[in-house]
Amino acid sequence: VGTGNSETVKAYLDTLASTEQSLALDRLSDEERHAVLTTLVPEDAADLVALLPDVQAIELIEDLTPGEAAAIIDELPSNLKADLIGELEDDDAAAILNVMEPQAAADCLRLSEYEDDEAGGLMVTEMLKYPVTWTGAQVIADLGDNADLYRDYDVQYAYLVDDQERLIGVLRMRDLLLSKRGTPIIENMIANPLSVEDKSKIGELIDLFDRHHFFGVPVVTSTDGKLIGVVHRAAVEEARAEQHDSDFLKTQGIVGGEEIRSMPLIVRARRRLAWLSVNIVLNMLAASVIAVYQDTLSSVIALAVFLPIISDMSGCSGNQAVAVSLRELSMGLVRESEWMRVWLKEVSVGMINGLALGVLIAGVSFVWKGNVYLGLVVGLALCLNTMIAVSIGGLVPLVLKRFKVDPAIAAGPILTTVTDMCGFFLVLSIASSMLDKLQ
């Protein structure tokens, strides 16, 4: 890389699959990555940047001079362009926008203000847009003149606007093809087409694409109804996949929903520790229940063997319920208000599984110590605590969502703290009540 020129680097990258390209780039040092990007012509560098996860792309761009960065960003599709500018540090973004063409910079800045989960953040501005007063012949002439520009466009539909840039109709390429060339396009268009506002949320878009066979839907501003872009079905599906991805990492305690091992050590450690340190405090709180029952525990030391089992198993059962609730919420199969239904569904599973697990652990403890009452204590505690765990696990995501707390990151810690406390309390208080039979 160090000595190569644009052509050889490009030729080498072309031999790799896209996942291998990101892998290869991931493994280079910062200097080498910088060298690769500046060696490639901006267009090829942009293709490479487009393949990378966002965090990685941003790190790369921040290492470039504003001029180099602007040249590459200029070649990206409009939605990626705006994403990157939006996520860069303000200073860096300003420096890059400064060296871009004023018009392009203004567009970029405007787009970067949309959230990633809004129509405005998901749309591309690359689309066919014509005055509604044109004829078919004019459109065809334009398509011929700008064939190069339109190379990567979706040209199945052209969007027709009035002199205020407001969306009036949609012209299907097929209808244009079937009509006489001199016909005004207004005669072939679909009037009053469906559109979404720029601030529409992704849920609305998923819904719309579920109900219609569209490949894309036009986006208009909520303020003045101007046509500003198109959201493609694939962009919505991709955003949904990324959302699932980030939710998954959050449930496992990755704050921010994003970690790649090439990120700086200190950032990775800090984000993970943020979640762990809350957890350890909650854990100590739960374990304080054990401290209260120290005397019971020292008289029946065998109980200490079962405490971590009960804590762990209740966590497992509860997390199954959390996962199903999170998923049903994201699929729209459950509403925040339906806690009664969720509870009934969960507690019935909890009863069956709690009974099965309780009998199993009671049997094992009886075989180990030969004391029926010990079996009764741990079996009963695990059975009851399994029902408690699935109830809490099922309901906590609904409650958190209602109070606008992200259930993906918060449900797990709350669940384990409460079930640990209940589990320890059940084992040790039942044991205390029949202490004479256990010794």
Place this chain on the structure above:
Amino acid sequence: VGTGNSETVKAYLDTLASTEQSLALDRLSDEERHAVLTTLVPEDAADLVALLPDVQAIELIEDLTPGEAAAIIDELPSNLKADLIGELEDDDAAAILNVMEPQAAADCLRLSEYEDDEAGGLMVTEMLKYPVTWTGAQVIADLGDNADLYRDYDVQYAYLVDDQERLIGVLRMRDLLLSKRGTPIIENMIANPLSVEDKSKIGELIDLFDRHHFFGVPVVTSTDGKLIGVVHRAAVEEARAEQHDSDFLKTQGIVGGEEIRSMPLIVRARRRLAWLSVNIVLNMLAASVIAVYQDTLSSVIALAVFLPIISDMSGCSGNQAVAVSLRELSMGLVRESEWMRVWLKEVSVGMINGLALGVLIAGVSFVWKGNVYLGLVVGLALCLNTMIAVSIGGLVPLVLKRFKVDPAIAAGPILTTVTDMCGFFLVLSIASSMLDKLQ
């Protein structure tokens, strides 16, 4: 519903968003769902079935008579059709295929043999396909004649085949538009277009769509190179989202990666229990370490308070590493052979976080009991065990993948068993070695 006719049911459903439609259907009893589907005309019923999660759609279809089911399935897009037939019980599928048109049934059966993650399973067969010998005028005439049929097609591209149905070229609608109508289409086509084989895996498709701005790619058979369908970018992104979804449920212990609360109680309980029962056995194995050190524990009963904390916190740290590894594997950012890199990256985070958590818990235990050595025991054990947990958490998914075991479902239980054993062993063996200082 019971008394309503097709029109009123349809009119009511139309007032609901698609997520509300699936929600409403989810809440009905089996009889009511059956009534809704049979009341609607097959076309509307098919639209409804298309919105539902697969498990739900299958249950519904199985409740219908083969005739009713065939009428609805017939109206579904080809990929959904094949999915459903493929996932029905063999008897039910055969009964439905029997009442379908022989040609449609044969097509359906052929498609249902592809896996969900293969090009053949993701493609639609609805596409524009013309003999390469045609002229532009013939294509345009066909588009006009079959406008209704092609309503939901992607008509941006037409695929051109020879008399053996082999893919020869792609005709862009735009180029057709710009050419004279009598021109043979062979003169305007893109020759040697990219295509994928029917058995191509989703990873290959993701790669292809990452590198090209295509909206769809044609699919040919691996045996004789016949053109059989088109995979759209949106279908690939959707499959990716579903994959993430199912992996998420698996990591939380939902065997099979699918559960919806309207599924039968016994199915839900059994699937969850399958995973829980493995876990409880592993848990008892881990807890047996505590049993070995019972004497140490009874002399320093305070240790019993810390055992669940160490077990839980190590599980948390390890799961963070599991999540990052699973995600890097699915994004292609890490290879199965790169265990050394993963280990170095993980153990350095583990060292920082283990030190932080260890110091914290040592401090708390000193404040509680006033014994420096107790703090030393639990702090050291937690610090070391955090490093062990992240190492195992980072590496286990790589190892499982290498041995073709699904890391999503198996990594968690393996991780917690090993870290629990190590954690209990560390606390209790360090404590045993300085027992006189702890009492």
